[in-house]
Amino acid sequence: MKGKDLLGLRGLPKAEIVEILDTADRFRKVSERRIKKVPTLRGRTVVTLFMENSTRTRLSFDLAAKRLSADTLSFSASSSATKKGETLMDTARNIDAMKPDAIIIRHSAGGSAHMLAAAFPWAVINAGDGINEHPSQALLDMLTMRDHLGSLEGKTVAIVGDVFHSRVARSNIFGLTTMGAKVLVAGPGTMCPPSMAHLGVEVRHTIDDVVEEADVVMMLRIQRERLRPGMMSSVNEYSHFYGLDMDRLRRASPSTLVMHPGPINRGVEMSPEVADGEQSVILEQVTNGVAVRMALLYLLVGGESAGGKSDEA
Amino acid sequence: MTRTTGMNAIEVGRTLDRLATEIIELLGVPTDYSLVGIVTGGHPVSERLADRIEVATGVRPATGTVDITLYRDDLYTGLEKPVLGETRLPFDLTGQDIVLVDDVLFTGRTVRAALDVLHDYGRPRSVKLAVLVDRGHRELPISADFSGRFLVTEKTDRVEVSLSLSEDSGDFVAVHSPSRGVA
Known part of the structure; x- marks a missing residue:
């Protein structure tokens, strides 16, 4: 990776995405060992700064850092001084004073990771900024797809649900199109407006329209916290028109993968039989998440500081 | 001090013959030791x-x-970040004798790191070290149990080893010196 940070997949070259996925592929082995830890980032400090709620992403980054022997510190919205009125920049300046090597940030405002990356010397990894991007999630999704499909080139990925408000969808759209995949999006007009086509995707409006063609169906969670009145008449109606159940999945090829970034609203975007079914790779996504985050920390934090000389043998 | 040059394919083959013989002399039939x-x-x-x-x-x-x-x-140390290779240990290390194998023994730092990897996978009964070439300039207290050829080198020289997975007439060991060209 050439940059100091990972802020998004928009504009990230194909070669760097491949480098991250190949590195993650190797890191999976560490988690399968009896001693699930390597000394690579010994003495380095990784801070997770989560100003929005999160369990799996924070745990996944935390575990990734620990498996590389880094020390981790965790700030969260509920425990931080933000509640007392501190600005994000002031929080970051205080963390900076503790000499971290990398910060993983999640924030409700788009661009917050970019702001910190421009202001501080440490590596910044965007773990979700508003409705903008969530690059590590898209990378773990792409790693999972690559495992099953071999290559992403020429494959068709359908993203269904509230695509407009989904940073997971946006990062996937940027990454997948860079890798040469075709992306179809489907959802109600309020969540999947025709203007999304400018991201290089095909906008459809029924789920049946995309399932038949797709090598991968990625269902998004209905994010009730981001919905405004009028975007959806009712959860039941949404589920009726856009939920993935066995009847709909049968229209797809038996090899079509079903993915979900979690957490799942069972019975809303996906029926339990689909979520737990043979085509579901949802838990593989979680396992791959740790490997992808280890790869990112290794590539961004592991090395390249002061000048040195080569050691052979 | 006379400068030892590299090796051609025939010399590489003979050196491997001798290393194999020494390993068998010390450890016998390979029923409870493995090469890594x-x-x-x-x-x-x-x-x-x-x-x-x-x-x-x-x-x-x-x-x-x-x-x-x-x-x-x-x-x-500012080097280009190395590409991750594969650790593949399809056997239980615990209780086995392990012969750790490298092409060139130089500073000893690689061997130090390799010992750490092995110990994260298990507790071998013993670990021996076999190298095709020992070029000197150790920075750690490490030496080879089986050493193919000692090459006298300058610390700034680069030792190039080209070795295929099976017998090949193109195999060679060469010493590149930044001041004197290929020796």
């Missing part, structure tokens, strides 16, 4: 030694590889 090559240069050396041990004893020793990238002590 350090990625990338040690891997072909360990496979070529396994071939010879198999011919001589009728038993092929188990072989594996260790990648030391994540255990290096020079990750933070």
